[in-house]
Amino acid sequence: MTSAASDKDDTERMAAHRRNKLVLDQARAAGLLGIANDVLVSARLPASLVAAAKHRAHIASDTELLKIALSRLALEDDFGPKLVRRKGGIPRGLGLDF
Structure with a gap:
């Protein structure tokens, strides 16, 4: 490489981490993220979808992928x-x- x-990969990774942190901070400020993780979510999803989402984020x-995705949606x-x-x-x- x-x-x-x-450098581009590092920049993209840092930008993604900042976006993820901002989303989680906003969700926390809105009262959407409590102290306890008290709900279990289970789903069968295409591996390609999960891999692409993890790669992009x-x-x-x-767990972190679902927390960020649900926070963005909410x-x-x-x-x-x-x-x-x-x-x-x-x-x-x-x-x-x-």
Whole structure:
């Protein structure tokens, strides 16, 4: 591996770790992550999906992967649906001169 490729991998790994930490910090601040891990989640998933998600997030642990994925889903905003509901919300005669 070249030095440039190694630097890129390090940069991507550090960015992924920062993103993961931010998501978990936000989930914790929202009261979604308590002290105890008190629910067991079990699922049969395609190995390729799990491997790709772990690779992208730079995570080795199934538990950590699920915690980050569920936190992202729980914290996801509803900007898209709100935007779609506003369709047609601007009067036709309104002058939008740019």
